[in-house]
Amino acid sequence: MNRMEPHFLAIFMIALSFPLFVQSLVRHYNFSVVLKNETKLCSTKSFVTVNGKFPGPTLYAREDDTVIVRVTNHVKHEVTIHWHGIKQLRTCWSDGPAYVTQCPIKTGQSFVYNFTITGQRGTLLWHAHITWLRATVHGAIVLLPKRGIPYPFPKPDKEKIIILGEWWKSDVEAVVNQATNSGLPPNISDAHTINGYPGPAPGCISQGYTLHVESGKTYLLRIINAALNDELFFKIADHKLTVVEADASYLKPFETDTIFLSPGQTTNVLLTANKLVGKYLIATTPFMDAPIGFDNVSSTATLHYKGTPSYTKTILTSIPPLNATPITKTFTDSLRSINSNTYPTKVSSTIDHSLLFAITVGINPCDTCTNGNKLVSAINNITFLMPTTSLLQAHYYNIKGIFTDDFPANPPMVFDYTGTNQPDNLHTENGTRVYRLNFNSSVQIVLQGTAMIAPENHPFHLHGYNFFVVGQGLGNFDREKDPLRFNLVDPVERNTLSVPNNGWVAIRFRADNPGVWFLHCHLEVHTTWGLKMAFIVDNGRGFNESTLPPPKDLPKC
Structure with a gap:
């Protein structure tokens, strides 16, 4: 029995190039669109894939490689691709979340993603980053160490x-x-x-x-x-x-x-x-x-x-x-960073931005919904509304009226987040509001779960950065006592973490990558409900601390 086959396909064309001190390598993949009916598995259906594969093709690269991916859209849906966990140093335009760093690729159009692998090796993934298309539009990213650099564990066969x-x-x-x-x-x-x-x-x-x-x-x-x-x-x-x-x-x-x-x-x-x-x-x-x-x-x-x-x-x-x-x-x-001379763990001991983000589920009025209401999610009572112009374009070109940079650093109301004494008002505030960070500032975010309506684990993903998970616990975060137990020696370094049910997680990172960066729950149902926000990291000094200009083929909204 074969695995699931696609009906609709998007196209990947991938080229990898190595630094000049090793033999140059370029890989070209030219793919064509095919139409097939899936009748062999759970049901007859059509679904979107890349290159006719589910899961999609694996992208291989080495640390310091430049990766160029041409994505051509041959489906009726608009698409984007996100390179989940790639830091995208100064290449925010290639990050991929729709209406955050780019407008989506329309049917029959193409866009070239161009980024360099910097200081990373291991396994990541790529996936569609618009609506729910990532259900079938996803694949692996394998980042190999530089040539001649071994794994810090026994070499596998x-x-x-x-x-x-x-x-x-x-x-x-x-x-x-x-x-x-x-x-x-x-x-x-x-x-x-x-x-x-x-x-x-x-x-x-x-x-x-x-x-x-x-x-x-x-x-x-x-x-x-x-x-x-x-x-x-x-x-x-x-x-x-x-x-x-x-x-x-x-x-x-x-x-x-x-x-x-x-x-x-x-x-x-x-x-x-x-x-x-x-x-x-x-x-x-x-x-x-x-x-x-x-x-x-x-x-x-x-x-x-x-x-x-x-x-x-x-x-x-x-x-x-x-x-x-x-x-x-x-x-x-059990997850602890290796913290060796070769792979040191550098956690900020001082904090420039200390943020407390309360995760809630609410109910807002909805004139078009069956019951006149709809379930929503929020951070600090803000249900994030996606703009129709990408945030990065609005930021880069200083387009007014797309967003405001007044996202609250703390919940608007202090309450017993994980207890039985919950707010009576379950309505949230809608808005396209971002939080602004100075270049190279140190940031601490405490993600606080709450008991409102539907408490559960929330996996959160930060684009553009890795972060250190310095602490976590159950109940309400205590600003005085809990930081005394933080692990600043060998905390795990991640791009996605799980906020425990009725608990909290504290993370730290340094904002040394300019651009617009998404933070959102990676449960697609909650992202759809508005459990997301974005950071604007301003440019630093000079060209090397500034976002690169947009590519000429950047999709238009």
């Missing part, structure tokens, strides 16, 4: 990419449009996938993905959670996994049997094929510690040792409970 995702039997754009019209939550996905295969699932026919291994060899698994709305566990029956990297940042290695990833997060692990020859179940299952609707269908694959007889039964594994908060906490607490 082989490397494998594992992409976890979600699958809807219906068109995801129709799903989100229906939810928008009703003002209610959208339909949940019908299955989870491993490298495009759902495995056994109600109404789905698939043999599932097979990971082939040989006894005695060690494999580097590059694991990506590309799901839209679900945090996921990952396990392989009877096998331990050594975690060595998260979000393209090296870690102090530790061993576990269960990996936990929020949407947008990546984790590299070492797998040693040291068990008896046979077949072993691979399982990805959802995590949810709140009583709300979600896709609770497990997806499975098979680890298959070379030489295993065909009649061999698959060895099964137990899966974590849906609300296995202790497992998520143990995994998260």
Whole structure:
């Protein structure tokens, strides 16, 4: 049984070039559009992909490479591509979120993304960054070290990419449009996938993905959670996994049997094929510690040792409970940056901007919705409205009336964020408001979960930067006591983190990358509801501390 095939396609044309001190390498990929009907899996449907693949093609580069990607849109939807986790130093125009750094690419048009890999190596992902198209428009980014620079862990014999995702039997754009019209939550996905295969699932026919291994060899698994709305566990029956990297940042290695990833997060692990020859179940299952609707269908694959007889039964594994908060906490607490002479951890000890962002779900009036109201999300009671001109263009050309730079640094009202004493007024304020940062200023953000309407974990992603997770806890953040327990020695460095249900997370970063940078929940349902904001980082001194001019082919709104 083949994996899911596309009906509509977008085009990638990729060229990589290496620095002058090594042999130049350019890779060109020319792709054509094909139309196919999908009838072999969960349902007959059409869906958007890149180059006819689901998941899409893997982008390979080395640290210091320049990456040039020409994206041509051959579908009826407008599209953009975001290079999730790439720092985009001074190349904000290539970041990809629609109406934040660019207008979307219209049908029949192209745009060239151009950026350099600076100080990064590991695994990231790319995905569509407009509406819900990233459900099927996504793929891996593999960033290799500079030539001659080894991994800071034992060299694996082989490397494998594992992409976890979600699958809807219906068109995801129709799903989100229906939810928008009703003002209610959208339909949940019908299955989870491993490298495009759902495995056994109600109404789905698939043999599932097979990971082939040989006894005695060690494999580097590059694991990506590309799901839209679900945090996921990952396990392989009877096998331990050594975690060595998260979000393209090296870690102090530790061993576990269960990996936990929020949407947008990546984790590299070492797998040693040291068990008896046979077949072993691979399982990805959802995590949810709140009583709300979600896709609770497990997806499975098979680890298959070379030489295993065909009649061999698959060895099964137990899966974590849906609300296995202790497992998520143990995994998260184990993540520590490597903090070596080669890869030092540089956390700001002084803070120029100290921000407290309260995450809420509210209800606002909606004249066009079924019940006259709609669910919304907000940061500091601001439900972010996307403009019709990109924020970066408005900022760069000083276009008035697109946004205001008065996003609140603290909640407008102090209350018991995680307790039972919640505000009576559930309405939020709509606005396109950003927060302005001086170049090279040090920033601390405390993301505070709340108990309003639907408390749950929130995976937050910051564009343009990595940040250090210096502290986290349950309940309300205490400005006096909690900073005394911050880890400023070896905190994990990430681009996406999970704010615990009814808890808080503190992050720090230095605003040394000018431009406009998105901060948003990476649960697509909450981003749609307005759980997002943006930072403007002003230029520093001179050309090297300023945003580069816009490319000539920048799409127009």
